[in-house]
Amino acid sequence: MADKNPTDQPDKKVIITRRQALKVMGATGCAVIATQLFNSGPFSVDAIEGLERVTEADSRYEWHMVIDLNKCVGCQYCIWACQATNNVPEDDMRWNIGFPEKTENGTDFYMTRPCLHCEDAPCVKVCPVGATWVREDGIVTMDYDRCIGCRYCEVACPYDVRRFNWKTPTGKNEYVPTWGVPEVERRSRGVVEKCTFCVQRIDRGLSQGLMPGVDPQATPACVNICPVGARQFGNVNDPTSPVAIYLDEHDTFRLREDLGTEPKVHYVRPDVNGQEA
Amino acid sequence: MATTQLAAPTRRRFLNFRTWVLSLLIVVGIGVAAAVYTMINGLSVTNLSDRVPWGLWITHDLSAIGLGAGAFTFSAIVYLFRIKRFEPIARAAVFIGFLGYTSAMLVLAMDIGRPDRFWHPLIYWNVHSVLWEITWCVILYATVLTVEFLPILFEAKYFDRWPFLRTFGHMLHKLTPVMAFFGLALSLLHQSSLGASYGVLSGREIWFKPSLPVMFIMSAVAGGMALTLLATMVAGRVTHQRLIPGTLKREIARLVGFALLAYLYLKLWDWAATNYYSHAPGTASAVERLQLTTPYSQTFWLLEILLGLVIPAIIMLYPTLRRNDRALLIGLTLIVLGLVVNRWNVTLSGLVAPPQWSPGVLGNTIAAAYTPSLVEIALSAGVLAYALLGFTLGMRYLPVYPDAKPE
Numbered sequence: 102m103a104d105k106n107p108t109d110q111p112d113k114k115v116i117i118t119r120r121q122a123l124k125v126m127g128a129t130g131c132a133v134i135a136t137q138l139f140n141s142g143p144f145s146v147d148a149i150e151g152l153e154r155v156t157e158a159d160s161r162y163e164w165h166m167v168i169d170l171n172k173c174v175g176c177q178y179c180i181w182a183c184q185a186t187n188n189v190p191e192d193d194m195r196w197n198i199g200f201p202e203k204t205e206n207g208t209d210f211y212m213t214r215p216c217l218h219c220e221d222a223p224c225v226k227v228c229p230v231g232a233t234w235v236r237e238d239g240i241v242t243m244d245y246d247r248c249i250g251c252r253y254c255e256v257a258c259p260y261d262v263r264r265f266n267w268k269t270p271t272g273k274n275e276y277v278p279t280w281g282v283p284e285v286e287r288r289s290r291g292v293v294e295k296c297t298f299c300v301q302r303i304d305r306g307l308s309q310g311l312m313p314g315v316d317p318q319a320t321p322a323c324v325n326i327c328p329v330g331a332r333q334f335g336n337v338n339d340p341t342s343p344v345a346i347y348l349d350e351h352d353t354f355r356l357r358e359d360l361g362t363e364p365k366v367h368y369v370r371p372d373v374n375g376q377e378a
Numbered sequence: 379m380a381t382t383q384l385a386a387p388t389r390r391r392f393l394n395f396r397t398w399v400l401s402l403l404i405v406v407g408i409g410v411a412a413a414v415y416t417m418i419n420g421l422s423v424t425n426l427s428d429r430v431p432w433g434l435w436i437t438h439d440l441s442a443i444g445l446g447a448g449a450f451t452f453s454a455i456v457y458l459f460r461i462k463r464f465e466p467i468a469r470a471a472v473f474i475g476f477l478g479y480t481s482a483m484l485v486l487a488m489d490i491g492r493p494d495r496f497w498h499p500l501i502y503w504n505v506h507s508v509l510w511e512i513t514w515c516v517i518l519y520a521t522v523l524t525v526e527f528l529p530i531l532f533e534a535k536y537f538d539r540w541p542f543l544r545t546f547g548h549m550l551h552k553l554t555p556v557m558a559f560f561g562l563a564l565s566l567l568h569q570s571s572l573g574a575s576y577g578v579l580s581g582r583e584i585w586f587k588p589s590l591p592v593m594f595i596m597s598a599v600a601g602g603m604a605l606t607l608l609a610t611m612v613a614g615r616v617t618h619q620r621l622i623p624g625t626l627k628r629e630i631a632r633l634v635g636f637a638l639l640a641y642l643y644l645k646l647w648d649w650a651a652t653n654y655y656s657h658a659p660g661t662a663s664a665v666e667r668l669q670l671t672t673p674y675s676q677t678f679w680l681l682e683i684l685l686g687l688v689i690p691a692i693i694m695l696y697p698t699l700r701r702n703d704r705a706l707l708i709g710l711t712l713i714v715l716g717l718v719v720n721r722w723n724v725t726l727s728g729l730v731a732p733p734q735w736s737p738g739v740l741g742n743t744i745a746a747a748y749t750p751s752l753v754e755i756a757l758s759a760g761v762l763a764y765a766l767l768g769f770t771l772g773m774r775y776l777p778v779y780p781d782a783k784p785e
Binding site: 293 | 419420421422424426427428429431432489490491492495496498499502503504506507508509510512513575578579580581582660728729732733734735736737738739740741
C-alpha cells in the first residue's frame with residue numbers, strides 16, 4: 102500500500118518495503134547459515150578430515166590399574182591430585198570418586214573408582230557420533246570437539262563414571278598448586294568428560310622413552326600421589342611391569358564382571374587379612 | 379448452513395478463536411524465553427544431574443514421536459494398502475505427525491549440550507549406536523512428513539498468488555505412495571529403536587530386555603491413532619463440523635482397541651517374565667530400590683495399565699461405549715496420557731535405580747531423584763503450545779479434512 106501512494110504521509114518516507122526487508126533478512130540468514138556450514142559445519146575441512154580417525158596409540162601396550170583396597174587408607178590424595186592434574190574445579194565433577202564403604206562382613210574400607218576403561222565399553226557403543234572410543238592401548242578416550250552432549254554415554258555407563266558439563270567450568274581450582282598443576286584444558290560447557298588414565302602423560306612419556314607405571318612423569322597422577330602405594334599402573338602385556346607383578350601376586354576382582362564389560366581396573370579385596378582370609 | 383438450529387452453547391464463548399490463539403502465543407513466548415535462558419546459562423538450569431541425565435525433555439521427545447505415529451500408520455493404510463475409507467483422516471494424521479516430530483526436534487535441540495553440533499551424527503557415523511540410527515531415521519522421516527505435508531500447505535488460499543507452488547505441491551502429492559512406503563519403513567525402525575535405546579543397555583537392569591523396542595512401537599501405533607482421532611473429534615466439536623464419517627470414527631476406535639489389547643498382552647507378559655516368574659538379582663534389587671523411593675508401582679499399575687490401557691480398551695471395544703462420543707473422548711484422552719506416563723516411567727525407572735557396582739554394602743543404596751525445574755516445564759509447555767497452535771491454525775486455514783461437512 103505504502104509504496105503505491107507515498108505522498109499520503111509526506112513526512113514519513115518509505116525507504117524499504119516490508120518485502121525488501123524480508124528479502125534482505127532472508128539473504129543475510131542464508132549467508133550466515135552457509136558460512137557456518139563451511140566454517141565449522143558439515144562441509145568444513147575439520148568435519149571432512151575428521152572422518153578418518155588417527156590411531157595415536159600403540160597396540161603393544163595395554164594399560165591396567167590395580168587398586169588395593171586392603172592398603173588404601175582413605176586419605177583422598179588420589180582424588181585431589183586428579184582434580185588438579187586434569188583441571189576439574191568442581192567436586193561434583195570428579196573423575197576419580199571415593200567414599201567410605203563396608204564389606205558384608207562389616208570391615209570398613211575406602212572405595213575409590215576412576216574410569217574402569219572397559220574393553221567392551223557400553224559408553225563407546227552408544228555414542229551417536231563416535232566421540233568416544235577404546236584406543237589401541239585400551240584407554241577409553243573422548244573427543245570433546247565431536248561430542249554433542251546427548252549424555253547417552255552417561256546413561257549407558259554402569260559405573261557412574263562420566264560427567265557432563267552442565268555449566269561453563271569457571272570456578273577456582275582449590276587443589277592447584279598443592280596437589281598438582283593442570284596438564285589439560287578445561288572442557289567446554291555442554292560436553293561429557295571422564296577419567297583418561299592421564300593419557301597426556303602416557304603419550305608424552307612414551308615419546309620421551311619413559312615407561313608409564315615405572316617413570317612417574319608418564320604415570321597417572323592418582324598412582325603417583327598415593328602415600329601407601331595402593332594404586333599400581335602399567336602395561337599388562339609386559340610380565341615384568343609393576344602392574345603385572347602385582348596382579349600375579351594378589352587375588353583381584355573387577356567391578357560387575359557379570360556385565361561383560363571387561364574393565365581394566367582391578368581391585369584387591371579390603372578384607373584379605375580379615376575373617377574371610 | 380444448518381447452523382441456526384444449533385444453539386451455540388454460551389459457555390464456549392469465552393474460548394473463542396482469538397482468545398485461544400492469543401493464550402497459546404503467550405505460552406509459546408514463555409517457551410521461547412525458557413529456551414533463551416537455557417541457551418545463555420546451559421543445562422544447569424535444569425534439575426538434571428549426572429545420575430539422572432535425562433528427564434522431562436526426553437519424555438516430551440519420546441511422547442511427541444510416539445504420538446506422531448498416527449501419520450505413518452494411516453499413510454500406510456490409505457496410500458500403501460489402499461484402504462480408501464480411511465482417506466478422510468489421512469491428511470490430519472500427516473499434519474499431526476508433522477507437528478509431533480517438529481516438537482520433538484525443538485525439544486531435542488534444547489536438550490543436547492551442544493545444539494550447534496546437531497549435524498554431527500550425519501557426518502560422524504557410529505553405526506553401532508542405536509541413537510545414531512534414530513537420528514538418521516528421525517531426520518529422514520521428518521523430510522518424508524514435510525513432503526507429505528507441503529501439498530496440504532500449498533492448497534491454502536494464501537498460495538493462490540504463486541500457482542507454481544501449487545503445481546509443485548501436486549507433483550509432490552503424486553509421490554505419496556512412495557513416501558508412505560518410506561514412512562512405514564523408517565517409522566518401524568526408529569519407533570522401535572527408541573525403545574531399544576533403553577533396551578540394549580546391559581548395564582541398566584530395569585531396561586535391559588528385548589521387549590522394550592516392541593512395546594514402544596506397539597504403544598506408538600495405538601497412541602498415534604488415538605491422538606489423531608482425539609484431535610479430530612475435539613476439532614469437530616469446536617468448529618461444529620463432521621470432519622470424518624461416524625462409521626470411520628468407530629472403525630478407528632475399534633482398531634485402536636485391538637492395538638491396545640496387543641500391547642497390553644505383551645506388557646503383562648513382560649512384567650510377568652521379568653518381575654514375577656523370574657528373579658534376576660540385579661533387576662530385583664533395582665525394582666526394589668525403585669519402589670522404596672518412588673510411587674513407581676502405583677503409576678505403573680494404576681496410570682499405565684488400568685487407566686491407560688484396560689479402561690480405554692474396554693471403551694474402544696465395547697460397541698455401546700464406542701458409540702458414545704463422551705466415553706470415546708475420555709478413552710482416547712486416557713490412551714494419550716497413558717503413553718506419556720509410560721515414556722516417563724521407562725525413562726526415569728532405569729535412571730533412578732542405577733546398577734550397583736560397589737563391592738561394599740553402603741555405597742549403592744542411595745537412589746537418585748529428579749523433579750523437573752520450572753525452566754524445563756516452561757520450555758515443554760511452550761513446545762506443546764506450538765503444536766496446539768499449529769493444529770489450530772491448520773484447522774482454520776488448511777484443508778486438513780477434505781471431507782468435512784457442517785454438523
